[in-house]
Amino acid sequence: MNENGMRMTPFQTKKTSPSELRQLIAEKEGRILRGLWPSSSLACGVPKSAISEISGTAKIEWLAQFFRENPTLIVFWAEEKYNLLPTAFSQRGISLNRFIFADCGKELFVTLRKALRSHVFNCVVAPNQFEEERPLKALQLLTERCHSSLILLTEEIKPKWPVCLQVEIDHAPSAAADDAHFLIRIVKNKRSHSIEPTVIS
């Protein structure tokens, strides 16, 4: 009997989706440690060993909430031109001791590779300056091998196949000044069976 209670013939087997097949192959090759970092506002969480891409007007505010909810994460935050205010992170309940920041300039890709290869950081945050898919593919392989999550911040989401999760995060219209309510739209999630964009508010 299958999931729907239908009787299966001896030659009929349970259908496996392409994403499940990919996962099985990767697990056989020992490339992926499946899992996710939980988030109260994003039910699917942030995938481990994969690239996620976040856009929208509240992406950093949401990341601050995400890091507060995952206090064990060791984070490397790379910027092409540094303009973050660490005081804001501290005010949002994040310990800055587990953060290392980098003002990379043109050496963003090289620095990201080094940070991922170190196997120290559970999460690496960087601006998405990669127009071509080749560096993204390289970073995707590295994140898989190093079991860390690479979160790319972008202004506009474009279809890119090495990226596992693409999300648009905006401030909820009703959110008060200090309130962390977000309007989240999942554009793509490779690890989900649903292909329809999801809106979480």
Add this chain to the structure above:
Amino acid sequence: MRVAAIRLKKTPEEIGAFAEACLRFSPTLCVKRKGFVFIEIGSCHRLYTEENFLARMQVLLRRFELEATVKIADSLLESLILIEYGTLDFHRLPITSFIDFVEPFRVDVEVMEKTLKLIESLKKVGVQAVSQFLKIPLGELSARFGSVAVFLSSRIQKEIGVPWPLWIPAEKIIELREFEEREQFSTIESLLYFIKPILDRIFNRMYGRGFCVSSIRLQLNLEKFSFTKEPIREWRLEFMFPQTTSRGALPIFRERLSRDLDRKPLESVVQSLEFEVLQRVRNSKSQSGFFSSENTEEKLNSTFAQLSEGLDKGRVFRATINENPLPERSWKKCSEEQKAAPDLNDYIPMRPTKLLRRPEPVHIAKDTIFIRSRPYKILHWSNVEQISTDWIQSEVVRSYYRLQIAGKPPVWIFKENNDDYFLHGYYG
């Protein structure tokens, strides 16, 4: 007391280097006898078992490219006898072992000669084993064989022990490696291949002594051909965080050497290389990783140092915050963790996540804000936050507002005394 005796098959020129690395097991160490290292391990039985000690010793010997026999017994003398004669049974132990009983370190030649004479005399009267010697009445020993025999009898019966001589490790840590003709390298990776075991040895020595390396010098001595302008190439590395393993230091060497050798390659073949530890600091965590090689903080510091080596100084950093209300002065770049961060939420309103390096002038007309000449409708103004500093910090008086605007993240603007508005950050 439990003592491990290590007899090295091939005595290295500088046994002190290996002995220094052995300090990780116990501070009670003896290297007075040539080719031997004695370690008192009994006091550390809660830290490691004898099996564990033997396994660790095997690894250490491999790192120093040494072969050795290791035996463990209840005293220095017993471990020495066991390793030299393979038994502690007095019936089987030959009288030639007397020389080790009397002078275990083989330093005093006069005493050794006296002992050899005693052995000859005993052989003449048919004494072959130690057990036979012990049967001779003590009263007769002095008269027939002299004071050495009395001393020997007391030593065998454990009435007189062997004092542990003081050993002080060398002040400077220097490792030298000379290359044969076939051991040449042309790439940075092959150079690192030779550097790795030397660094391993250095860090083992430092770990044994409870130190970590904060500054090190590498010198490559090149063959002096007529065209070699610089026969000695030297690098001094000052680690941002003191290093305890070659795993952390090697990538820093790779970074520095590849950068320098790309600019200025080696002009001739390398004859030898020399490392010298220039500066060391006490390793406060020398026992924390005793049972596990995983040490996240150590790895994080090491990665920090590697990333800093790749980028310019100050471009990889940690952040510490302070209670200054001015946003640009409320944090500082640093390389170390902040022990106790102040809680700002009680008296400083929520700051924006992004702060512009230089405030940008904006224009406000009724309910519209013009950012870089683009109009955005203002949806909401927050209450004003007045920030003023005293004249010592160069006087600043600003009125800050958080604005909700359409199609953009909330912005943080301020107004100065002259009613000009400036954009200072985003809540994005």
